[in-house]
Amino acid sequence: MDQRLTGCGRMRKTLYDRIDAEGPTQGGAIQLAGGGVLTAANTLRAGSSTRRGGGGTVTAVSGGDVNLQESIFADGRNGGSVLISSATAKVRVDGFILAAGSESTGGTVFITGGTSTVIANTIDADGGIDGGAIRISSGESVALTPAGGLYARGENGGHITVGAASVTVPTGARVLADGDAPGGNISFDASAGDLVLEGDFRARGRTGGRIEGSATGAVVANGDFAARGAGGCIALSAGSTLDISDGLFDVPVVEMCP
Numbered sequence: 248m249d250q251r252l253t254g255c256g257r258m259r260k261t262l263y264d265r266i267d268a269e270g271p272t273q274g275g276a277i278q279l280a281g282g283g284v285l286t287a288a289n290t291l292r293a294g295s296s297t298r299r300g301g302g303g304t305v306t307a308v309s310g311g312d313v314n315l316q317e318s319i320f321a322d323g324r325n326g327g328s329v330l331i332s333s334a335t336a337k338v339r340v341d342g343f344i345l346a347a348g349s350e351s352t353g354g355t356v357f358i359t360g361g362t363s364t365v366i367a368n369t370i371d372a373d374g375g376i377d378g379g380a381i382r383i384s385s386g387e388s389v390a391l392t393p394a395g396g397l398y399a400r401g402e403n404g405g406h407i408t409v410g411a412a413s414v415t416v417p418t419g420a421r422v423l424a425d426g427d428a429p430g431g432n433i434s435f436d437a438s439a440g441d442l443v444l445e446g447d448f449r450a451r452g453r454t455g456g457r458i459e460g461s462a463t464g465a466v467v468a469n470g471d472f473a474a475r476g477a478g479g480c481i482a483l484s485a486g487s488t489l490d491i492s493d494g495l496f497d498v499p500v501v502e503m504c505p
Contacts (some may be wrong), residue, residue, distance in 0.1 A: 259424060260287040260309075269296040269320075274303025274327050285309035288316045290342075295323030298349045302327025310334045313360075317342040326354025326372055326379050335361035338385070344370045346379060353379025353405055360385035364411070369396040378405020378424055378431050386413040391446070393419030404431020404456050413440030414462075416470070416493075420446035430456020430476055435463035442485075444468045451497075455479025457504050462486060468500075469493040480504035 260281040266289070268275030274294045279285060285307060291360030295304030302323035307313055310328030313333045317390030319342060321327030326348035331338055338360035346354030358364055364385040378401035383389050390409040391397075399405030409416075414437045416422060424431025430452030435442055442462035448470055450456025455476030460466060466485035474481050475497040482504045483489060491500055 259284040259286075261288055263288050264287040266291050268293040268303055270300070270303070271295070271297050272300035272302060274323050274356070275319060277306070279307040281309040281311070283309065283311040284314070284345065285311065286314040286316065289321070290317045292320045293327060294320040294345070298305045299326055300324070300495045301325040302346060302354055304328045304330075306330045308332045308334075312335070312336045313338045315340045315342050321342045321346045321354060322349070324349055324350045326374060329356045333357045333361045337361070337363045339365045340370070341367045341453065342498045343368050346370075348374040348376075348379065350375040352377045353399055353401055355380045358381045358384070360389075362386055363388045363390070365390050365392065366395040367392040368394060369398065371398045372396050372405060374405065375394035377401050377403045378426065379492050384409070384426070385403055387411060388413045388415070388440075390415040390436045391417065392418050392421040396421040396423070398423050399431055400426065402427045402448055403429050404452055406431060407433045409434070410436040410438065413442070413464075415443045416446040417443070418445045418470070422446060422448045424450045424456060426452035426456065428452055429454045430474060430479060431442045432456060433434075433458045435460040435494070439463055441465045441467070445470045447471045451479070452476045455498075457482070459504060460484075466490065471495045473497045
């Protein structure tokens with residue numbers, strides 16, 4: 248079952264009711280669109296209720312701010328997809344997002360803000376076999392809060408990409424793309440400012456994973472970094488200062504992964 252809510256112009260739209268597009272096999276689709284501030288103040292469910300089929304899709308897009316205050320479910324046997332976008336303003340995620348695949352592949356979660364993006368809860372795109380894909384971006388800044396987390400784990404680690412003019416991941420936040428076999432890939436890019444990495448970052452696996460971070464300004468990497476395994480790599484590069492003095496690294500830090 249599909250559920251759609253569309254607003255026009257620059258009006259403020261707030262959704263107070265829960266939207267349920269779950270199915271016993273395949274998850275359904277939820278689409279929210281507006282021209283002004285768009286707020287979801289209740290749960291959005293588009294998963295497979297029995298986890299026998301694929302997760303559904305949840306889309307929330309607007310020209311103004313997008314605020315997601317409660318949980319989003321797009322999970323199933325295979326993970327579903329979540330797309331959140333503000334064309335010219337801010338995105339803030341305060342609710343838990345679940346796009347995991349319980350038996351197969353994790354889902355995809357793409358979040359982009361026109362100016363800033365704030366992640367204040369866990370985004371879970373884990374997979375039973377393959378970890379999913381998470382991409383967080385913004386024009387000016389991306390920041391996780393200490394309660395923020397990005398998960399794309401599986402037997403094969405998934406992919407997590409974060410990019411903006413400046414990027415901040417504080418102490419307490421977690422970015423995890425572990426794999427039982429190959430580890431996953433985690434990438435940060437601060438294209439016009441500083442990159443601050445003070446949380447917990449893991450891309451471990453028997454064959455190792457990759458954690459890469461670059462900034463045109465300073466890089467401060469005082470968190471806990473793990474990419475151990477054959478071929479595991481942690482690469483950090485800065486346009487100005489590179490500070491790794493208080494970081495913990497399970498493989499040597501290099502400027503560029505091979």
